[in-house]
Amino acid sequence: MIESPLTPSAEAVTALVLEVFRLNGRLLAAGDRLVEGLGLTSARWQVLGAIALGGIPQPVAHLARSMGLNRQGVQRIVNELAGDGIVAFHDNPHHRRAKLVVMTGKGQAAYEAATKLQRPWVEALANGLAAEKVSDCLRLVETLRHRLEAEADQEP
DSSP states (O other): OOOOOOOHHHHHHHHHHHHHHHHHHHHHHHHHHHHGGGTOOHHHHHHHHHHHHHSSOEEHHHHHHHHTSOHHHHHHHHHHHHHTTSEEEEOOTTOSSSOEEEEOHHHHHHHHHHHHHHHHHHHHHHTTOOHHHHHHHHHHHHHHHHHHHHHHHHOO
């Protein structure tokens, strides 16, 4: 059976997905290099960012959901961060077993130091790019993520 060719939009999305995979690998490698002197990795930095941007202490499952990652992987990183004194666990009044994850002073200092390193790096990366085009790209990537999330929510 011969399959019909993809629509132009589906071909474009396939190319975009493949490029996002390549971009993700490059971003992780660049992030690792950027924060290695702080005792962080891209994964640890990403978890710290989720904690910082979350606004309130959250359990690992909520952090993982906000990051689009699985709970087990985030739990492993959070446990490593706790072992290094970068985060701590607090009691959760809503759930006895799902502790809340909070940044310690050491974690806040590491996150702030990473943010300071990131600023000139991202300015250089953004140099010459039109903010409107970047915003258009962001909206497209968000739309694809929302569709994937909706699809996942439909799974049994």
